[in-house]
Amino acid sequence: MASKPNVEMVKEQEFKVGPRYTNLMYIGEGAYGMVVSAQDSGSGQKVAIKKISPFEHQTYCQRTLREIKILTRFKHENIINIQDILRAPTLDDMKDVYPFQFLSCLTKSKIISKTHEEASCSDSQDSETNPNTKTQTQTQSLDPVGFIGKSLNDTLKSTILGSKWTPEKGKFSFPLTHGRRYNVAWEDKFNWLRYSPSTDSAFCAPCIAFGECKSSGGYSDKFSSSGMKDWKNAVGAKRGTFLIHQESSGHKDALLKSSNFLQIIEGGEKHQV
Numbered sequence: 001m002a003s004k005p006n007v008e009m010v011k012e013q014e015f016k017v018g019p020r021y022t023n024l025m026y027i028g029e030g031a032y033g034m035v036v037s038a039q040d041s042g043s044g045q046k047v048a049i050k051k052i053s054p055f056e057h058q059t060y061c062q063r064t065l066r067e068i069k070i071l072t073r074f075k076h077e078n079i080i081n082i083q084d085i086l087r088a089p090t091l092d093d094m095k096d097v098y099p100f101q102f103l104s105c106l107t108k109s110k111i112i113s114k115t116h117e118e119a120s121c122s123d124s125q126d127s128e129t130n131p132n133t134k135t136q137t138q139t140q141s142l143d144p145v146g147f148i149g150k151s152l153n154d155t156l157k158s159t160i161l162g163s164k165w166t167p168e169k170g171k172f173s174f175p176l177t178h179g180r181r182y183n184v185a186w187e188d189k190f191n192w193l194r195y196s197p198s199t200d201s202a203f204c205a206p207c208i209a210f211g212e213c214k215s216s217g218g219y220s221d222k223f224s225s226s227g228m229k230d231w232k233n234a235v236g237a238k239r240g241t242f243l244i245h246q247e248s249s250g251h252k253d254a255l256l257k258s259s260n261f262l263q264i265i266e267g268g269e270k271h272q273v
Helices: 058-073 105-113 121-129 131-142 154-162 205-209 220-224 241-246 249-266
Strands: 008-010 013-015 021-029 034-040 046-050 084-087 097-102 193-196 201-204
Touching (some): 021 046, 154 205, 154 249, 205 220
Antiparallel strands (some): 021 034, 084 097
């Protein structure tokens, strides 16, 4: 089969980033797609490129746009800014987008997982050579349990609000609890949900970011502390736990604070993306 121009294959995935970016090498799996290193023939520098294919579902598009906005607007030592975004020349041809960032030994692990703890150079090297370590690092960095009981700075708030852990296709099965299991489709209706793979429980991103949500119902506080895993009563027209939490005053207050926080990031700058 003839090779396609400007295309390199990495682990059976096409990266259409040529001719400027060459010598692609696999780094790991990011929250939204594969990350590779590449040589920039224009600047002579090494860069990290993430392949994102978000167009299968509107929710994925919205999350991708939010992440791009966060990474292009925040100026912080713990955030690796996006330098540029490669995309198809026409909308009809746009199947993938490729944000890229400058690559250094100190920041590789942040590019892969956006961890909220500063990674050392040696930790990054270990992660590159051990696929299990890379997967574990990514899972830990986006597990909502890791944000509980901490004083969250703007970087961590942006992470829990704009990102989430998602299972790899064909590699994860949600465990059964009393004959029921978590349904990822719930996140389409309740986009504040964050699933914890370490505890098999659900949390609320706004309530984690902006204080505990408590109510007399006894459920809402769990979404920002121990987690909720009563899947039998998770949804329902009247007694669904998710809906009860969503209608609670504590959640609404946290949601308003989250909205204001994200508007500071996104407001008035849409033309830049």
